Amino acid sequence: MSDPLHEVLSRSAAVSVTATLIAVLIGIPLGTALALARLPGRRLLVTAVNTGMAVPTVVVGLFVALALWRSGPLGNLDLIYTLRGMVIAQVLIATPLITAITMAALQLLPPDLPDQLRGLGANRRQLVVQLWLEARLPLLAAAMAGFGHALSEVGAATIVGGNLHGQTQVMTTAIVEDVGRGEFASASAYAGVLLALAFAVNGLLTSVQQRGATWARS
Amino acid sequence: MGAVVNLRDVRQRRAGREVLRLDALDLEAGERLAVLGPNGAGKTTLLRLLAAIDPPSDGAVLVDGVSTRTGGVALRRRVAYATQRPGLLHTSALHNVELPLAWRKLPRQRRRELATAALEHLGISHLAGRPAHALSGGEMQRVSLARALATEPSLLLLDEPAAGLDPESRSTFLADVEHALADRATTVVHVSHRAEEALRLADRVAVLVAGELRQLDTPSALTCRPNDATVARLVGYDNVLGASIDRDGAVRVAGHTVGLSSAELTGPATIAVWGAGVRLNAAGVGGLRRIVTRVTPGPGRWEVALDGPDQLRAYLSRRVTPPVPGERVVVTFDPDLAAVIATRAS
Numbered sequence: 274m275s276d277p278l279h280e281v282l283s284r285s286a287a288v289s290v291t292a293t294l295i296a297v298l299i300g301i302p303l304g305t306a307l308a309l310a311r312l313p314g315r316r317l318l319v320t321a322v323n324t325g326m327a328v329p330t331v332v333v334g335l336f337v338a339l340a341l342w343r344s345g346p347l348g349n350l351d352l353i354y355t356l357r358g359m360v361i362a363q364v365l366i367a368t369p370l371i372t373a374i375t376m377a378a379l380q381l382l383p384p385d386l387p388d389q390l391r392g393l394g395a396n397r398r399q400l401v402v403q404l405w406l407e408a409r410l411p412l413l414a415a416a417m418a419g420f421g422h423a424l425s426e427v428g429a430a431t432i433v434g435g436n437l438h439g440q441t442q443v444m445t446t447a448i449v450e451d452v453g454r455g456e457f458a459s460a461s462a463y464a465g466v467l468l469a470l471a472f473a474v475n476g477l478l479t480s481v482q483q484r485g486a487t488w489a490r491s
Numbered sequence: 492m493g494a495v496v497n498l499r500d501v502r503q504r505r506a507g508r509e510v511l512r513l514d515a516l517d518l519e520a521g522e523r524l525a526v527l528g529p530n531g532a533g534k535t536t537l538l539r540l541l542a543a544i545d546p547p548s549d550g551a552v553l554v555d556g557v558s559t560r561t562g563g564v565a566l567r568r569r570v571a572y573a574t575q576r577p578g579l580l581h582t583s584a585l586h587n588v589e590l591p592l593a594w595r596k597l598p599r600q601r602r603r604e605l606a607t608a609a610l611e612h613l614g615i616s617h618l619a620g621r622p623a624h625a626l627s628g629g630e631m632q633r634v635s636l637a638r639a640l641a642t643e644p645s646l647l648l649l650d651e652p653a654a655g656l657d658p659e660s661r662s663t664f665l666a667d668v669e670h671a672l673a674d675r676a677t678t679v680v681h682v683s684h685r686a687e688e689a690l691r692l693a694d695r696v697a698v699l700v701a702g703e704l705r706q707l708d709t710p711s712a713l714t715c716r717p718n719d720a721t722v723a724r725l726v727g728y729d730n731v732l733g734a735s736i737d738r739d740g741a742v743r744v745a746g747h748t749v750g751l752s753s754a755e756l757t758g759p760a761t762i763a764v765w766g767a768g769v770r771l772n773a774a775g776v777g778g779l780r781r782i783v784t785r786v787t788p789g790p791g792r793w794e795v796a797l798d799g800p801d802q803l804r805a806y807l808s809r810r811v812t813p814p815v816p817g818e819r820v821v822v823t824f825d826p827d828l829a830a831v832i833a834t835r836a837s
Contacts, residue, residue: 385574392542392572393591394642396564403590407580 276442282466285444288356289424290474292363296419300368301412304375305401309387319376325369330362331428337362338432354435359443362429367419374418378411379404413482417475424471444470493521493678494555494569494645496541501550503536503702511536511702513550523672523679525693525710527686527725533702534682535575538648541680542572554646568595571639572648576655577631579623579638584630585610587623588638595642609641610634612671629660633667640671647672649681653688665691686727690714698722717830723763730764732801733834742831744801747779750823753831761832768828769805771795771820779803779822783814797822 306312307319339345341353341361352358382404390400405412427445434441436450444467451460496518503511511533518524526534539545540552543559543566552559557566571591579587588606597605610616613633618626623634632652639647652668653661665688672679672692683689689696690710698706698713706718717723723731734744734751736758742751744762750770751762772778781797788794789806793813797803803822807813814820 383576383578385576386578388539388542388544389572389574389576389578391544391567392570392574392648393638394564394568394571394594395591396594399594403580 276438276447278462278466280439281442281444281447281463282470284356284442285424285467286470288359288363288430288443289420292360292423293367293416293420295360295364296367296371296423297416299364300371300415300419301375301405303368304372304415305379305404307372308376308379309401309404322369322372322376325365326373328369329428330366330426331432333365334362334429334432337365337429341433353433354437354441356434356441359430359434359441362433363423363426366426366429367423370422371415371419374411374415375408378408378415381411382407410482413478417478417482420474420478421471424467424474492645493676494518495520496646496678496680497551497553497556498540499551499553501540501547501552503533503540503545504548505536509702511540511699513537513704516697516704516707518678518680521676521678523681523692523694525689525696526680526682526699527684527689527696528699529684529725531701532684532699534684534699535650536702537699538572538650538680538682541646542570542648543567544572568642569645570648571642571644571646573635573639573650573652575651577635579626579631579634581622581624583620584615584623584626584634585619587634588641591638591642605641605643606637609637612640613637613667629656629664632656632664636668636671640675644677647677647679649679651683652681653683653685661688668692684725686725690726698725700725715830717763717832719832720761720763720834723761723830723832727765728763728830729766729804729806730762730769730801732762732764732803734760734762734831736760736831744779748777748823749779751826751829751831756831756833759834761834762824762829763832764824764829766794766804766806767792768825769795769803770823770825771805771807771814772823774819774821777821777823781820781822783816783818783820785816786813 307315338353340347341358342348387400390403395403425445427449430443430446434446436442436446444463448460448463498513498516501511501513502509526537528534540547540559543562546560554566554570559566585606588609589602592602592605607616610619613636615630615633615637618630626634636652653664656664669692681692693710695707696710696713697704700721706713706722714726717726720731732744734742736742736753736756738757740752740754741748742753742762781799781803783795784798785796786793791809793807793809795805795807795813
């Protein structure tokens with residue numbers, strides 16, 4: 274029998290929201306740098322980011338588990354089978370997606386906009402903030418996609434978290450476990466709540482996003 | 492107070508190719524310089540150098556004695572650069588105008604005052620609350636100009652501000668620009684590939700062709716004495732053709748005298764003639780023999796196209812009866828509406 278629903282739900286939400294926030298903090302600046310700066314090896318980095326989007330979550334989970342395993346390079350951190358280890362795995366899953374969408378969003382802005390803003394006196398920080406505001410709709414979409422990716426993945430959560438009852442069991446791993454036991458009613462309940470959680474978070478972000486879209490259209 | 496601008500030995504290269512070469516260009520405080528040139532002449536490259544967006548590959552660009560290489564944000568904030576596309580942000584027109592003032596850390600109340608005044612100055616205060624992207628092309632250009640003017644720049648750079656507007660909107664917009672700049676001491680550099688825009692707003696006009704300064708003169712001198720055939724075409728001469736000048740000063744085109752003479756030049760030359768300076772005479776008088784191919788009514792004139800290698804165009808007053816297509820005429824030129832130019836490679 275899986276953990277009580279409210280425990281699994283709060284664990285899932287905490288892990289995925291934390292991972293998404295960290296991935297946003299990494300992915301948006303990284304995507305911005307890839308879109309705007311003339312970095313050495315930029316093409317290689319872009320290819321790596323795009324590849325990162327296609328890597329199965331179970332493979333990410335494997336690599337993270339190998340790194341966090343007690344005999345692995347980060348074994349002394351004691352993060353395997355912990356929520357923090359799961360957050361690391363989900364950050365690695367969500368970051369490429371957020372980075373790639375950010376990069377594409379900024380590249381779709383009018384190409385002379387950065388020069389126009391510089392020509393009006395923006396310093397580098399003001400310029401970047403203004404470009405983010407201008408691309409706020411796709412950037413919110415990037416955050417939503419990252420959150421959805423993190424929340425829905427099961428492979429990395431199982432491998433890195435271990436689906437330990439009372440500790441690392443999250444919605445997706447609980448569903449897999451219940452289905453394996455033939456407890457479809459319980460699995461369906463988890464699935465319904467998972468959908469509701471995804472709907473609530475994305476609904477919040479969408480309302481912010483579409484408020485901006487309405488303004489842009491009007 | 493307008494900025495003093497000096498360019499010295501400026502070379503700008505892109506992908507290994509020299510796209511701008513200016514040995515010297517100086518602007519006095521408050522001067523209005525138009526930069527006229529065809530596409531690819533280096534006009535926008537020049538503006539980007541002046542806006543301190545790009546450093547020159549070689550040489551120095553100085554604004555009030557400060558190099559654009561080292562002036563940083565402080566220098567860029569004394570300059571306002573309005574690019575060809577208005578580049579308005581997805582927010583209200585008023586907020587667009589306020590934004591550069593916010594970057595300069597002006598108090599909210601002062602920002603609002605300056606932005607509102609700039610919008611009023613251009614007659615668009617009623618657009619303040621409208622989303623910038625819902626505005627028409629002309630309204631966007633005015634908001635873009637208001638945004639640049641609100642910062643009270645020492646140096647205002649306008650890159651084809653009327654591009655993309657229809658002729659009527661363009662004329663109205665340029666009148667608004669003239670009005671907005673009338674009581675300001677700002678130094679202005681205005682880029683255009685349209686002679687009528689460049690000549691209208693400028694104290695002096697710099698003609699750029701293929702990255703080189705071909706002529707720097709007052710609008711009056713430029714239109715009366717273009718340096719070469721390319722400049723003559725750019726300032727709007729309707730007819731530019733090869734000629735030769737006899738030792739006695741008579742100008743000949745294809746061996747025929749055409750009513751022009753030159754006291755200073757001999758040998759190969761170029762002549763530039765406004766359409767209104769082309770006289771169509773009855774056969775028998777000395778001049779170029781041509782056949783009328785088309786007559787069309789123009790603004791207050793008849794526009795007459797003639798056959799021949801030079802494809803001459805003549806503008807006749809609407810008071811006269813125009814020739815008819817197929818009619819033979821003898822062409823001479825009015826010396827007051829023509830320029831004789833020493834031939835140089837162009």
